[in-house]
Amino acid sequence: MKELEYPFDAQYILKKRRSIKRELTADGSERIKKRIAVLGGSTADDIVSAAELFLLNYGIETEFWISEYNKFYEDGVFGNPELDAFDPDIVWVCTSSVNLKMRSDPSLSPDEAKDRINAELDRYKLLWDKLSRFGCPIIQNNFDAPFYTLMGNMDSWDTRGLGYAVNALNMGFAEAAQQGKILLLDLNRTAAEYGLDRWYDRSSYYMFKYMCARDAMPSVGYKLALIIKSIFGKNRKLLALDLDNTMWGGIVGDDGVDGLEIGQETGTAQSYYEFQQYVKDLTKLGAVLTVCSKNEEENAIAGLNHPEGAVRPEDFALIKANWEPKDRNLLETVQQLDLLPSAIVFADDNPAERAIVNRTIPESAVPDLDGDRPESYIQTISAGGHFEPTAISADDLARNEMYRRNAKRAELAANAGDYGEYLKSLEMKAEICGFKELYLKRIAQLTNKSNQFNLTTRRFTAEQLDGFKASDKHITLYGKLTDNCGDNGVVSVVVGEIEGDKMEITLWLMSCRVLKREMELAMLDVLVRRAKEKGVKRIVGVYLPTAKNKMVERLYPDVFGFTDIGGGRYELLTDSYEYKTKYIEITED
Amino acid sequence: MALNERDIYNRLNEVFRDVFDDDSITVNASTTADDIEDWDSMEHINLIGAVEDEFGVRFKMGEVSGMKNVGEMAQIIAARGKK
Numbered sequence: 001m002k003e004l005e006y007p008f009d010a011q012y013i014l015k016k017r018r019s020i021k022r023e024l025t026a027d028g029s030e031r032i033k034k035r036i037a038v039l040g041g042s043t044a045d046d047i048v049s050a051a052e053l054f055l056l057n058y059g060i061e062t063e064f065w066i067s068e069y070n071k072f073y074e075d076g077v078f079g080n081p082e083l084d085a086f087d088p089d090i091v092w093v094c095t096s097s098v099n100l101k102m103r104s105d106p107s108l109s110p111d112e113a114k115d116r117i118n119a120e121l122d123r124y125k126l127l128w129d130k131l132s133r134f135g136c137p138i139i140q141n142n143f144d145a146p147f148y149t150l151m152g153n154m155d156s157w158d159t160r161g162l163g164y165a166v167n168a169l170n171m172g173f174a175e176a177a178q179q180g181k182i183l184l185l186d187l188n189r190t191a192a193e194y195g196l197d198r199w200y201d202r203s204s205y206y207m208f209k210y211m212c213a214r215d216a217m218p219s220v221g222y223k224l225a226l227i228i229k230s231i232f233g234k235n236r237k238l239l240a241l242d243l244d245n246t247m248w249g250g251i252v253g254d255d256g257v258d259g260l261e262i263g264q265e266t267g268t269a270q271s272y273y274e275f276q277q278y279v280k281d282l283t284k285l286g287a288v289l290t291v292c293s294k295n296e297e298e299n300a301i302a303g304l305n306h307p308e309g310a311v312r313p314e315d316f317a318l319i320k321a322n323w324e325p326k327d328r329n330l331l332e333t334v335q336q337l338d339l340l341p342s343a344i345v346f347a348d349d350n351p352a353e354r355a356i357v358n359r360t361i362p363e364s365a366v367p368d369l370d371g372d373r374p375e376s377y378i379q380t381i382s383a384g385g386h387f388e389p390t391a392i393s394a395d396d397l398a399r400n401e402m403y404r405r406n407a408k409r410a411e412l413a414a415n416a417g418d419y420g421e422y423l424k425s426l427e428m429k430a431e432i433c434g435f436k437e438l439y440l441k442r443i444a445q446l447t448n449k450s451n452q453f454n455l456t457t458r459r460f461t462a463e464q465l466d467g468f469k470a471s472d473k474h475i476t477l478y479g480k481l482t483d484n485c486g487d488n489g490v491v492s493v494v495v496g497e498i499e500g501d502k503m504e505i506t507l508w509l510m511s512c513r514v515l516k517r518e519m520e521l522a523m524l525d526v527l528v529r530r531a532k533e534k535g536v537k538r539i540v541g542v543y544l545p546t547a548k549n550k551m552v553e554r555l556y557p558d559v560f561g562f563t564d565i566g567g568g569r570y571e572l573l574t575d576s577y578e579y580k581t582k583y584i585e586i587t588e589d
Numbered sequence: 590m591a592l593n594e595r596d597i598y599n600r601l602n603e604v605f606r607d608v609f610d611d612d613s614i615t616v617n618a619s620t621t622a623d624d625i626e627d628w629d630s631m632e633h634i635n636l637i638g639a640v641e642d643e644f645g646v647r648f649k650m651g652e653v654s655g656m657k658n659v660g661e662m663a664q665i666i667a668a669r670g671k672k
Contacts, residue, residue, distance in 0.1 A: 015639045018610030045631050203650050204634075214638045 002358075004057040005365065006383045010050075010218040017049050024056040031061040032232060037088035037134075038064055039072035041095035042211035050221030051228075058229040059342075069209055070099070076127045090228060091131050092139040094220075096187055096211040097146050097166055104150035104162045113159040120165070121172040128181050139227055140182040142170040144191035144212070147200040183227055183390055190223050191216075226385035236365055236386040237339055239282060240330055242348035243293040243300055243321070245371055247279075247311070248272050252303040253295055263308025271375040276310035278378045283315065287387045288337060290318040292329050292346065297321040301438050314489060326353050327360040345386045347377070423583040426483040428517060432526045433589035435469040435476040442490045443478050446511060451548040453520075454509040455541065455555065465495075473498050475530050479523050481514050481584075488514055492523050501537040508541070521580040524560055526588060528577050539572045540565075592644070592670045597663050604639050608632065618660030645671035 001024065003012060013020065034055075038044050048064050055062050065086040067075045072093060075083055102116055124140070131138050143166045146155075155161035170188060177184045191199045194216045201213035212220070229235065244251045249261025249268050261269040262276070283289060289311075293300055300321030304313045313319065317337060320329040326348070334341055344364035346357050349371035358366045367380050435443060444462040451457065460468075468474040479492035491514045495507035505527075510520060531539055541556040545568070556562040562570035598616065605614045609627050622628040628636070637653055640646070644666050648656075656662050 011639070011642045014635060015604070015607045015642070016610075019607070022610065046635065207650055207653055208634050210634075214634070215642075 001057050004054055005367075006222070006380070006385070007368075008218065008222070010215045013050055013053065013218050014046065014214065017053060020053050021056065024053065025061075029059065031056065031059050033061045033063070034089040034228070034232065035063045035065070035086060036090045036092060036228070037083055037086055038066045039076050039091065039093045040067055041070055041072050041093075041099035042205075043069055043209045044094045046210070046214060046217040047094065047221045047224070050218035051224045052221075054222050054225035055228060058225060058234045060229060060232060060234065073123070073127060077130045079130075088134055089136050090139060090231070091134055091136060092185075092224060093127065093131075093141065094211075095141050095143075097143045097162075098205060098211045100143065100146075100162070100165070100169075102162060102165060104146075104155050104160060106151065106158075106160050108160045110159055113165075117159075117165050117168050121169055124169075124173070125176065125181075128176065132181075137231055138182045139185055139224065140173060140176075141185045141187040142173045144187050144199065145196055147196070147202065183231075185220075185223050185227060187220065187223075190219055194219055222385075226388050227390055230385075230388050230390045235388065236345045237286075237343035238288045238290060238334065238337065239279065239345045239347060239381075239386075240290045240292040240333060241279065242326075242350065242353065243291060243295060243303055245349045245374075246347055246369065246377075247276060248303060248306065248309070249374065252299045257302045257306055260303060260306060262306050265308075268374065269308070271377075273308065273310055275374065275377045278382070280311050280315055282387055285387045285389055288317045288339075289315055290333050290337075291316050291321055292326050292333065292348075293321045294323055294326070295321040298438060305441070317487070325356070327357050330357065330361060330364070345381070345384070347381060349374075420583070423518060426485070426517070426583070428481060428483045428519075428584045430482075430519065430522050430584045430586050431480040431588075432477055432523060432586055435465060435478055436589075439478055439480075439490050440466060440469075443493050446490065446493055446509065447507065450509040450511065451546070452512055452551055453515065454546075454549050455505070455552055456507055456544045457546050457549060458507055460507070468495050475503070475527065475534070477523060477526060477530075479510075479519060481517065481519050483517075492519055494523055494527055496527060496531065496539070498531075498534060498536060501535055502540065503531050503534075503536045503538070504540045505542065518581070518583055520555070520559070521582075522584045522586055525579045525581050526586065528572070528574055528579075532574050537574055539574060541570045541572070543568045543570070592667055594663065594667065597644075597666050597670070600643055601640070601659065601663065601666075604643050605636070608636050608639050616659045618658065618663065620659040621657065640666070 001020070003009070003020065038048055044066060048066060052062050052064065065083060065088065067080070067083070072095060076093070100120065102120070108116070128138055128140070145166060146162045149155035149161070149163060151158060151161055155163035156167065157164055173182070173184060176182050191212065199212050199216050201210065204210035204214055241247055249272055250259055252260060262272045263269045264273065279289060291300060291304070297319065300319060301313050304311060304316070318333055320333055322329070330344055330346060331341065334343060340363070341361050342363040344361065346354070346364055346366045347369060348354050349369050354366045354368070357364060365384065365386055367384050369380055370376050440462050444460065444465055447465065448459050465476075468476050475496040475498065477494040478490050480490050481488045491511040493507060493509050494505065496503045497506050528539065541560070541562055543553060543556060545553065556570035557564050560572070562572045565571045601616055602614065605616050605625070606612050609625060609632070614625065622633065637648060640662065641648065646666055646669050648665065652665060
């Protein structure tokens with residue numbers, strides 16, 4: 001529901017919460033049910049009722065148990081029959097600096113000042129220990145900055161200052177979170193985002209024991225909902241990006257790559273660069289990036305290869321750059337990546353495109369990017385909390401993804417009875433075509449750095465390779481290999497030079513990351529077929545030994561079935577060639 | 590520009606209907622918490638907040654607990670309401 005997505009109208013939510021709840025619960029969608037115990041240090045009802053709505057919107061139906069005002073410690077430490085019978089899935093300790101029983105006090109000795117901080121920290125440690133009896137995640141607020149200072153700036157560094165105490169306690173809480181004892185709700189940041197002067201409404205505190213202004217309470221409920229939806233696996237997984245005026249300023253099809261605003265030259269260019277950087281950083285949380293853009297694919301790739309940009313085409317799991325409706329492209333994207341429509345976050349500066357996706361894929365998230373203000377994109381997507389992790393660090397998540405792929409291949413290998421079965425289970429697909437502009441850089445890169453699986457180790461520039469592409473005396477091939485664990489990209493390059501009815505293979509190389517996949521056989525099949533079409537009767541392969549390419553010394557005779565004609569040269573008669581590919585599905589241009 | 594009484598009651602009606610999610614509510618000067626089923630102490634806070642937002646008025650602490658009926662609320666709004 002749009003009203004519950006960032007940036008939401010807090011007053012509206014507070015006023016309309018009954019009808020919003022009624023509407024959400026009547027929408028017929030499937031929701032998981034969770035019980036949440038709230039141990040509040042102040043009156044938490046308004047926070048809870050907002051959190052309930054955000055969670056319903058994330059597909060989680062909640063039942064809350066709320067402790068009596070400021071009984072959080074007694075209930076948590078000494079137990080409460082109601083709470084114990086409630087059997088919570090989550091315990092939330094909703095405390096704030098209004099619960100700190102201390103003030104800035106210059107009459108304390110330094111030791112006394114430190115002691116009172118440690119005593120407070122120990123109090124919370126005991127609470128968490130006791131709460132661990134529920135065997136469920138404990139979410140704990142850290143402290144917001146105090147609402148006034150006694151010593152001004154000095155409050156924040158002098159150990160006797162309350163500002164210092166808050167910072168020290170927050171550090172202690174962070175350490176507990178690092179040890180896995182609690183999950184932190186960053187109330188300190190929430191208050192800062194809201195603005196501390198507006199955050200504190202002391203009359204609401206004195207009258208109702210509200211820890212912050214009523215209008216700020218949905219923000220706290222929202223932060224809670226982000227953590228809980230993350231715990232229960234309701235995070236989004238995919239960020240599908242428009243390109244023109246979303247990833248760069250300008251329209252690549254009209255302005256050309258050189259006309260795009262991206263990089264460090266202007267303020268606008270910088271804002272797009274930082275957005276690209278942000279988007280790329282999201283992949284470290286395990287977010288998958290794709291492109292969903294109305295463009296010629298060639299132009300899209302060229303734009304993503306902009307030398308001043310922060311992303312590269314390889315950063316995207318899938319690139320849909322065409323003129324089909326975007327909702328159709330998005331649905332195809334999730335299908336191809338084996339995800340659900342609810343995994344989608346769609347980022348587009350164009351309100352019309354967003355409206356269509358909003359309407360046709362209501363499960364997706366479509367942040368309202370303000371196309372006039374590219375500098376606001378990062379904040380708009382970040383505050384949406386779509387990819388917010390909890391239990392593991394960002395590094396772990398990125399590593400996890402890598403391990404996941406390797407583990408999956410290993411699992412397939414272990415489960416397969418023999419090697420052929422394993423190869424079959426990988427469901428490999430190869431795209432084998434003549435050189436394309438799009439991949440020329442990668443082809444040149446591979447040509448100039450491959451040493452081991454490289455028969456001739458000849459180095460060529462991109463221009464020379466481009467020349468082979470244009471010449472009808474040459475057959476050029478690149479091979480791209482995908483399997484059910486992921487896309488390996490362009491991994492093999494072959495060039496043959498034709499003279500009459502004879503062709504010599506001048507270049508044959510492959511990346512070692514796809515060794516033992518029979519990719520080389522798929523390449524040979526395509527090469528022979530194309531050679532035959534050009535009237536070639538005899539193919540000659542050459543092996544030029546170097547210090548590093550011993551692994552392919554016997555490739556032509558032993559693997560490819562060529563005949564040794566001496567001098568490191570081997571020959572194949574195309575008429576008697578038997579096609580060899582068994583496990584790879586080949587697509588050609 | 591002072592707010593006129595009829596406008597205040599019309600807008601108060603809307604706020605009450607939103608907060609209690611009940612379109613049958615019509616308030617007048619003598620309406621009290623006893624007249625509306627869901628008007629308990631928690632909803633009172635919410636109601637006060639919604640009224641403050643609607644009229645750009647800030648009630649004083651003593652007023653929040655001292656208001657006897659909707660009429661007193663409307664008087665404060667008439668005196669200090671900003672929108």
